[in-house]
Structures are given as structure tokens and as C-alpha cells.
Amino acid sequence: MKRIALVLAAFLLAGCAAAPAQPAPAGTEHRVFNDTDVMFSQMMVAHHGQALEMVRLARSKAEREDVRTLAAAIDVTETDELKTMQVWLDTWGQPPAADASAHAGHGGAHGTNPDDLKALQAASGRDFETKFLNLLIAHQHNAIEIARMETGTGVNPGALDLAKRIDESRTAEIQQMLRFLNPPA
Structure with a gap:
């Protein structure tokens, strides 16, 4: 009964007229x-691709050990999440990813600007770290927005769980990065 109520609520509340859950045999x-x-x-697959590009730069270009450690942790986490979502999309018979702009009419969050990524690639030292942290804070905020869209109208238990974890972990990452940018005096 709870699943039927969730499906009905998702259908009624979805801004994009989301289809009700597909019937699934037991198991x-x-x-x-x-x-x-x-x-x-789909949006998170594209989003994670950009985050992985950024954190892999930081693992080699950042001067501070704490920034490199954060980048390494994000790399491991988002690589695993990316694989999980790709399996779901394949299982659901859906395309593996979508251009972030393809969902703009649905309230989709924008990806990180390619020019910002180029500027990050060209930066070095402390300038790199400042650009990286600011860019990743904005990027992870977008991840939170996408995750909250899922928790609002999604129905897949795994996707809902992942969205909740993304919301919590990216919020914590943002707080940590803000401390890196503004260390206590």
C-alpha cells in the first residue's frame, strides 16, 4: 500500500508528468x-563525469595535502556511484546519460561551464586550489539540487537512497571546502 501511495504521489507531484512506476514482478x-x-x-552520470575531471586534476595539482585527500575521496565515491547509475540505466533500458541542458525545461541543474574547467586546468598552486574549491562547491551544490529532485518524486528505492546519501555527503563536502577556503584564525 505504501508503494502505491508513493507512486501516486510521485505522479501527481512531478513537474514533468512523471510516469507511474513500471509494474515489477516479485523480486x-x-x-x-x-x-x-x-x-x-542520467543527469548525475553527466554531473559525476565533470566532478571526476575536476578531482583528478586536484589529486596532482593541489599543493595542500587535505585538498588532495578530499579529491581522492570524492574520486572513489563518485566513481562507484557513477557505475551504479550506469547499471540502473542499462537495466531500465534507458540511454546511459543525457546532456545536462536536455533537462533544462524540467528544472534540471546546469553542469559546470567548460570555460571554467579550462581555466582550472590552466591554473596552478594556490590559484588552482582556490579555483578548484570554489568551482567544486558550486558543482556539489548542483548535485544536491538534482538529488532533492529525486527524493521529491522518484520511486526507485536504490535511486532514492543514493539521492539521500548524495544530499548528505555533498552538504558535508561543501562545509569542509568552505573551511579550507576560510580557515579559522
Whole structure:
């Protein structure tokens, strides 16, 4: 009964007229999904690709050990999340990723600007760290927004769980990066 209520609520509340969950035979609940779950996964696949590009730069270009450690942790976490979402999309018979702008009409968050990524690649030393932290703070804020879209109208239990974890972990990462930018006196 709870699942029926969630599906109905997702359908009624979705801004994009999300389809109700696909019927799933017993034991295949991981295949229950709606348009929001698909959009969340596709957008996050593209989003994670950009984050991985940034953190891999930081692992070699950042001067501070704490910044390199954070980048390494994000690399491991987001690589694992990326693989999970790619498996879901494949299982659901959906394209592996979508251009971030493809969902702009659905309230989709914008990706990181390619010019900002180029400027980050060209930076070095403390300038790199400042650019990296500021860019990643904004990028992770977008991840939180995408995750909250999922928790608002998604129905897939795995996607909902991942979205909650993304919201919590990226919020903590932002707080940590703000401390890196503004250390206590």
C-alpha cells in the first residue's frame, strides 16, 4: 500500500508528468522506476563525469595535502556511484546519460561551464586550489539540487537512497571546502 501511495504521489507531484512506476514482478523491485529516476540517473552520470575531471586534476595539482585527500575521496565515491547509475540505466533500458541542458525545461541543474574547467586546468598552486574549491562547491551544490529532485518524486528505492546519501555527503563536502577556503584564525 505504501508503494502505491508513493507512486501516486510521485505522479501527481512531478513537474514533468512523471510516469507511474513500471509494474515489477516479485523480486525485481530494483527495476521499479519512473521518469524522475531516469532523469536523476542520467543527469548525475553527466554531473559525476565533470566532478571526476575536476578531482583528478586536484589529486596532482593541489599543493595542500587535505585538498588532495578530499579529491581522492570524492574520486572513489563518485566513481562507484557513477557505475551504479550506469547499471540502473542499462537495466531500465534507458540511454546511459543525457546532456545536462536536455533537462533544462524540467528544472534540471546546469553542469559546470567548460570555460571554467579550462581555466582550472590552466591554473596552478594556490590559484588552482582556490579555483578548484570554489568551482567544486558550486558543482556539489548542483548535485544536491538534482538529488532533492529525486527524493521529491522518484520511486526507485536504490535511486532514492543514493539521492539521500548524495544530499548528505555533498552538504558535508561543501562545509569542509568552505573551511579550507576560510580557515579559522
